[in-house]
Amino acid sequence: MKKLLYLIVIFATGVGLAVYLTQKPLEKIEDKSDLIKVFNPEPNEKIKTPLLISGEARGTWFFEASFPIELLDERGNSLAIVVAQAKDDWMTANFVPFEATLDFPPSLSGKGTLIFKKDNPSGLPEFDDEFSLPIVFEPQESIKVKAFVNTSKMDPEFSCNKVFPVEREVVKTEAVARAALEELLKGPTRKELAEEFFTSLNPGVKIQRLTVENGTAKVDFDETLQFQVGGSCRVSAIRAQISNTLKQFPTVEDVVISIDNRTEDILQP
Incomplete structure (x- = not known):
C-alpha cells in the first residue's frame, strides 16, 4: 500500500513538473500606472476585432485630446494604428479617461502587442514615452x-x-x-x-x-x-x-x- 502511494506521489509530482516546464511565462509589463492605466483589454487577454480599448492617462500623455495606439504582431510588424480620444478635458495633470476602437484582420493568430504612445508634437526624443501591453489574437473565421x-x-x-x-x-x-x-x-x-x-x-x-x-x-x-x-x-x-x-x-x-x-x-x- 505504501509503495502504491509512493508511486502515485512520484507520478503526480512528475506531471506537475512537466506542466510547469511547458508553460510559457507571461511577458513582463513595465509599470507605468502613474502615467497610464489600461482597463480593456487586460494583459495577455485574447482579443477579437473590432476591439474597444479603454483606460485613463495623465493629461500630459495627450495632445489635442488624443494619442496614437499601434498594434504589432509577434515579429514587431505594424498591423494597425488608431487614435485614442479623451473623454473629458485633457488640459490637466490628472488622469483623463480615453477610448478607441481598433480594427485589424480577423484571421490573425499568435501573440501581439498594443503600444500606447504619448503624443509628442515637438518630435524631440527626450519627450517620447510609450506603454506596451501584450495581447493574444483569437482567430475568427x-x-x-x-x-x-x-x-x-x-x-x-x-x-x-x-x-x-x-x-x-x-x-x-x-x-x-x-x-x-x-x-x-x-x-x-x-x-x-x-x-x-x-x-x-x-x-x-x-x-x-x-x-x-x-x-x-x-x-x-x-x-x-x-x-x-x-x-x-x-x-x-x-x-x-x-x-x-x-x-x-x-x-x-x-x-x-x-x-x-x-x-x-x-x-x-
Missing part, C-alpha cells in the same frame, strides 16, 4: 470583400465616376453588403494611402439602414455624407464608390442612396 475607392496612380486625371477595388478582410457574416460598405466608410488604410488610393467620402459617415430586395439595394446615410460636399465631380465620385461597392454582389443590380430618408434633394453639385 473571415471573408474577403471589396471597397471601391479613387486612385491618382491608375487614374491621374481623376475621371470622377471611375473607381477601383481594394480588398479587405472582415469577420464572416451573412450581412456581407453592409460589411463591405462599412469598410468603404472607414477610408483607405495606411498601405492603400501609400499606394495612392483615396476616398471622396467624408469621414464619420454612418449607415442608418440598408436593405436588398428584388435586386435593388437601398441605403440610407446620415447627413455627414453630404456635409460641405460640393462640385459635380465629387458627387459623382461618392455615388460611384457606394454603388460599385454594393454592386460587387450578384444580388445587387441597382442602388438607391438616401440621406435621412430623402432621395431627391441630396448630394447636389
Whole structure:
C-alpha cells in the first residue's frame, strides 16, 4: 500500500513538473500606472476585432485630446494604428479617461502587442514615452470583400465616376453588403494611402439602414455624407464608390442612396 502511494506521489509530482516546464511565462509589463492605466483589454487577454480599448492617462500623455495606439504582431510588424480620444478635458495633470476602437484582420493568430504612445508634437526624443501591453489574437473565421475607392496612380486625371477595388478582410457574416460598405466608410488604410488610393467620402459617415430586395439595394446615410460636399465631380465620385461597392454582389443590380430618408434633394453639385 505504501509503495502504491509512493508511486502515485512520484507520478503526480512528475506531471506537475512537466506542466510547469511547458508553460510559457507571461511577458513582463513595465509599470507605468502613474502615467497610464489600461482597463480593456487586460494583459495577455485574447482579443477579437473590432476591439474597444479603454483606460485613463495623465493629461500630459495627450495632445489635442488624443494619442496614437499601434498594434504589432509577434515579429514587431505594424498591423494597425488608431487614435485614442479623451473623454473629458485633457488640459490637466490628472488622469483623463480615453477610448478607441481598433480594427485589424480577423484571421490573425499568435501573440501581439498594443503600444500606447504619448503624443509628442515637438518630435524631440527626450519627450517620447510609450506603454506596451501584450495581447493574444483569437482567430475568427473571415471573408474577403471589396471597397471601391479613387486612385491618382491608375487614374491621374481623376475621371470622377471611375473607381477601383481594394480588398479587405472582415469577420464572416451573412450581412456581407453592409460589411463591405462599412469598410468603404472607414477610408483607405495606411498601405492603400501609400499606394495612392483615396476616398471622396467624408469621414464619420454612418449607415442608418440598408436593405436588398428584388435586386435593388437601398441605403440610407446620415447627413455627414453630404456635409460641405460640393462640385459635380465629387458627387459623382461618392455615388460611384457606394454603388460599385454594393454592386460587387450578384444580388445587387441597382442602388438607391438616401440621406435621412430623402432621395431627391441630396448630394447636389
